[in-house]
Amino acid sequence: xxxxxxxxxxxxxxxxxxxxxxxxxxxxxxxxxxxxxxxxxxxxxxxxxxxxxxxxxxxxxxxxxxxxxxxxxxxxxxxxxxxxxxxxxxxxxxxxxxxxxxxxxxxxxxxxxxxxxxxxxxxxxxxxxxxxxxxxxxxxxxxxxxxxxxxxxxxxxxxxxxxxxxxxxxxxxxxxxxxxxxxxxxxxxxxxxxxxxxxxxxxxxxxxxxxxxxxxxxxxxxxxxxxxxxxxxxxxxxxxxxxxxxxxxxxxxxxxxxxxxxxxxxxxxxxxxxxxxxxxxxxxxxxxxxxxxxxxxxxxxxxxxxxxxxxxxxxxxxxxxxxxxxxxxxxxxxxxxxxxxxxxxxxxxxxxxxxxxxxxxxxxxxxxxxxxxxxxxxxxxxxxxxxxxxxxxxxxxxxxxxxxxxxxxxxxxxxxxxxxxxxxxxxxxxxxxxxxxxxxxxxxxxxxxxxxxxxxxxxxxxxxxxxxxxxxxxxxxxxxxxxxxxxxxxxxxxxxxxxxxxxxxxxxxxxxxxxxxxxxxxxxxxxxxxxxxxxxxxxxxxxxxxxxxxxxxxxxxxxxxxxxxxxxxxxxxxxxxxxxxxxxxxxxxxxxxxxxxxxxxxxx
Amino acid sequence: xxxxxxxxxxxxxxxxxxxxxxxxxxxxxxxxxxxxxxxxxxxxxxxxxxxxxxxxxxxxxxxxxxxxxxxxxxxxxxxxxxxxxx
Numbered sequence: 001x002x003x004x005x006x007x008x009x010x011x012x013x014x015x016x017x018x019x020x021x022x023x024x025x026x027x028x029x030x031x032x033x034x035x036x037x038x039x040x041x042x043x044x045x046x047x048x049x050x051x052x053x054x055x056x057x058x059x060x061x062x063x064x065x066x067x068x069x070x071x072x073x074x075x076x077x078x079x080x081x082x083x084x085x086x087x088x089x090x091x092x093x094x095x096x097x098x099x100x101x102x103x104x105x106x107x108x109x110x111x112x113x114x115x116x117x118x119x120x121x122x123x124x125x126x127x128x129x130x131x132x133x134x135x136x137x138x139x140x141x142x143x144x145x146x147x148x149x150x151x152x153x154x155x156x157x158x159x160x161x162x163x164x165x166x167x168x169x170x171x172x173x174x175x176x177x178x179x180x181x182x183x184x185x186x187x188x189x190x191x192x193x194x195x196x197x198x199x200x201x202x203x204x205x206x207x208x209x210x211x212x213x214x215x216x217x218x219x220x221x222x223x224x225x226x227x228x229x230x231x232x233x234x235x236x237x238x239x240x241x242x243x244x245x246x247x248x249x250x251x252x253x254x255x256x257x258x259x260x261x262x263x264x265x266x267x268x269x270x271x272x273x274x275x276x277x278x279x280x281x282x283x284x285x286x287x288x289x290x291x292x293x294x295x296x297x298x299x300x301x302x303x304x305x306x307x308x309x310x311x312x313x314x315x316x317x318x319x320x321x322x323x324x325x326x327x328x329x330x331x332x333x334x335x336x337x338x339x340x341x342x343x344x345x346x347x348x349x350x351x352x353x354x355x356x357x358x359x360x361x362x363x364x365x366x367x368x369x370x371x372x373x374x375x376x377x378x379x380x381x382x383x384x385x386x387x388x389x390x391x392x393x394x395x396x397x398x399x400x401x402x403x404x405x406x407x408x409x410x411x412x413x414x415x416x417x418x419x420x421x422x423x424x425x426x427x428x429x430x431x432x433x434x435x436x437x438x439x440x441x442x443x444x445x446x447x448x449x450x451x452x453x454x455x456x457x458x459x460x461x462x463x464x465x466x467x468x469x470x471x472x473x474x475x476x477x478x479x480x481x482x483x484x485x486x487x488x489x490x491x492x493x494x495x496x497x498x499x500x501x502x503x504x505x506x507x508x509x510x511x512x513x514x515x516x517x518x519x520x521x522x523x524x525x526x527x528x529x530x531x532x533x534x535x536x537x538x539x540x541x542x543x544x545x546x547x548x549x550x551x552x553x554x555x556x557x558x559x560x561x562x563x564x565x566x567x568x569x570x571x572x573x574x575x576x577x578x579x580x581x582x583x584x585x586x587x588x589x590x591x592x593x594x595x596x597x598x599x600x601x602x603x604x
Numbered sequence: 605x606x607x608x609x610x611x612x613x614x615x616x617x618x619x620x621x622x623x624x625x626x627x628x629x630x631x632x633x634x635x636x637x638x639x640x641x642x643x644x645x646x647x648x649x650x651x652x653x654x655x656x657x658x659x660x661x662x663x664x665x666x667x668x669x670x671x672x673x674x675x676x677x678x679x680x681x682x683x684x685x686x687x688x689x690x
Binding site: 106109110112113114116117119120121123124125128242243244245246247249250280281286290293294297298301321324325327328331332335338339342343589592593594595596 | 613616617620624627628631634635636639640641642643646649650651652653654656657658660661662664665666668669671672673675676679680683687688689
């Protein structure tokens with residue numbers, strides 16, 4: 001059945017894997033019919049999928065530097081697309097995106113547009129050129145293009161800060177899901193999640209992460225699409241809801257007026273929100289709303305094109321052309337989830353609000369609502385709260401509080417789907433959070449082991465030593481991430497947006513201009529990184545400590561401060577200092593040509 | 605033979621740059637411009653959706669996907685023209 005090598009057989013291998021996963025779902029459904037309880041099914045789902053990832057991680061172990069850092073540069077575009085999509089779609093995308101749209105309305109859609117449109121920047125400005133360069137890591141490009149250890153060091157620091165911010169949020173998400181699915185305390189769940197993440201990445205580096213991420217993408221996309229499409233069919237919203245929920249959007253607008261959406265709640269509960277924002281129409285201050293949409297989308301797009309764990313995925317393809325192709329596939333695979341999330345948010349909202357639907361809870365007697373199974377279950381774990389603020393015995397819209405994650409997690413139960421679907425969703429959320437955490441941890445550990453240790457501290461280290469250092473760093477950084485995650489400092493999504501803003505403040509212009517502006521030199525790049533990052537981080541620090549944000553530029557958007565500072569500093573300082581030498585300019589010319597050998601030799 | 609012909613290299617880069625600028629112009633329209641006018645566009649409907657809303661949840665996303673596949677096809681043609689395909 002399997003002729004040729006592993007790469008030739010990829011479609012067959014992952015085809016079988018997908019079939020096997022579907023059979024597993026069917027077996028779980030049968031077990032549920034036979035009376036196995038919900039808790040056991042949840043545990044089986046999460047445990048089974050983690051075991052599969054761990055097995056792939058073990059099979060992909062390697063002792064070669066090229067395989068460890070670049071997966072041997074043999075990942076075909078479609079599979080690299082899937083791996084990037086899993087790398088990209090975090091616990092936040094999976095669990096919190098639909099909930100964010102539910103609560104945030106049109107303004108929140110800036111995330112949806114930003115997190116997809118960013119790939120046009122990746123494809124146009126970054127991926128093909130970085131692939132031609134042949135670097136192992138993003139700081140490797142900065143260090144070689146601009147020369148000097150200082151530029152390399154600055155890039156490592158920014159990469160580490162941005163990725164570390166992001167990875168704590170992911171470890172937090174794995175902890176939350178593991179804790180819920182396996183019925184263990186959150187603090188233990190965090191370390192359990194980390195263990196799963198390390199098993200996937202430690203032995204095989206990029207090679208192991210690549211092949212587990214493909215497997216994780218398949219799980220997460222099935223787990224996202226199946227409940228939404230199933231729910232849509234059960235509730236009569238159409239076979240494929242994506243193209244037919246326009247009426248639901250308009251119906252919600254009518255209901256918002258009659259139900260009084262926008263009336264502020266009179267009580268607050270920590271971590272829980274009541275619905276106040278309109279689903280679609282820009283609110284009263286349309287100019288401000290447009291500005292906030294624009295700034296959010298811009299930060300997320302530039303951040304996408306600067307985040308090293310994404311860029312490094314495009315170093316693993318066989319050619320420059322394949323790097324471009326895999327950006328296209330990445331976005332297509334990401335699109336499948338991102339155009340589903342708003343449909344889910346809209347239909348879930350309609351189910352809760354529309355008095356003509358049997359699932360509606362708003363406007364019903366509080367005692368009846370409290371008797372619903374899903375309300376009781378999620379109330380117990382403090383994911384939602386019903387409080388009769390005005391004491392009339394009827395549930396109003398501003399008396400229903402919940403966490404944003406609940407839109408995805410509770411959809412199967414709201415729509416009355418079997419528990420097997422909830423187990424599937426837990427496995428999908430786990431896959432999303434684990435795959436992103438893997439990519440991020442590897443990006444940080446590789447940058448420190450390759451750029452800091454090998455390139456700066458000890459250039460004579462042999463292969464064995466380099467890979468031992470890389471693996472040790474992976475464990476240390478993972479443990480640090482888990483320790484920070486268990487403190488639960490910010491919500492999942494806040495920390496994610498910070499990572500994008502850190503990355504675009506410090507790295508966007510030094511990366512882009514490294515290819516697109518020959519005059520850019522070392523001094524300019526260092527100034528761009530230092531001033532851009534310092535401006536963004538300083539602004540964030542100020543608003544976190546009580547300063548009034550300028551023009552609505554809150555903690556989700558501080559890249560808008562960092563990026564222009566970075567650009568101006570880089571251009572001004574570049575012009576004030578001598579142009580780069582002939583050799584560097586020739587190198588830039590060479591990067592712009594898709595054919596020929598990479599700039600950096602293998603095993604550099 | 606790439607690398608030995610600076611004029612051909614320059615022409616290749618010029619075409620690549622123009623394609624990139626074109627792609628980024630379309631990108632900017634669907635990334636920013638249409639959303640700034642979402643309120644106005646919402647007065648129109650498209651397959652049952654208010655248009656401004658539709659563009660943010662699906663329209664722009666579809667354009668981005670198509671745009672990247674289009675850009676890659678064009679870039680392949682440019683690379684082939686200058687013998688820089690692999």
